[in-house]
Amino acid sequence: MAPMQMIAVNKALRATMTKDDFDRADLSAQRDRVLESVRTLIIGATPESGSTSQLPDLGVTPAVRHDGHFFIYPSRLSAHVRAMIDTGMAQFLAIEDEAKAQNIWARKRIKFSAEITEIYRQNDQFSVISDIFVSQHGPTMNLIRDFTDFHMLKLLPVSGVMVLGFAKAYQLEGLMLDIAAYLRES
Template sequence: MQMIAVKTASRATMTQDDFDRADLSAQRDRVLESARTLIIGAAPETGSASELPELGVTPAVRHDGHFFIYPSRLSAHVRAMVDTGMAQFLAIEDEAKAQNIWARKRIKFTAEITEINRQNDQFSVLSDIFVSHHGPTMNLIRDFTDFHMLKLLPVSGVMVLGFAKAYQLEGPMLDIAAHLRES
């Protein structure tokens, strides 16, 4: 068995075949598919007096393996992520369903953001998906011009499935890359 030490963002990892990628991929998909909302963290807007990240939450849908959100640019976190084209997102297990509140299943990922133009056929399809997943409010806000349909393209992330069960994720499909062993 070959072990390779990797240092990424102050987190040491070891890559080895001591975990079942297919099982972990299925668990990742369950966490992502059960997420009705995503928590957003974005770098503060240029010129902001605060250096702290802008935070928010928004309903989300998954379609063709991608997350889409439809937030209002009136919120500082949305302006910040649209301006930079990148943000961090958190999909987290419902508290009521968690076996242990200290070890809720969650996936944090960094994603590039692209806007879906309202004239694009995909905008209408995605709007209908939002209605079916989140109810008729989407019909009300569909034509509000401060709202933007955004596609998230993951770059990297971390999945936590419990104590000592953290995994590095990579690429647009958030592929399982390594079992994180040290902080």
């Protein structure tokens, strides 16, 4: 089926669907596959209200998952990281690799808002997560592990949206980004 026909069919189906018309277990598995497939997260953080700019600062950082949570280890020297630490909130985007996407226009992705909690160096979890960074992203973590401008941050999702293709968008809620609703309109 041609992409335009697929869009029309999906739109027609979506117009008649209710929240009970989708398989939460299957969607949860697809959500987990998207989250497990990413090695980096795109960050959007808006500076505090006293800032000269009200536009979000953007960045990207390696990420790891442990016990169902994302952890990042970014440098406070970046404006988006300062904004994220100062406000305790940010938005994140986990997006399918371009090279693996069936259609560049319909890459699978999850956008979510999250509260930020810092894992301090003296916390035992800091070492555990640092070792996971080394195993998943290589020895650079050993080099930057003691740099004081870097902060280990745990992301605590609040809500989000998962897009699995044309007319396949779902509202996510809570710490585990549970499937909450099928989105019928943008």
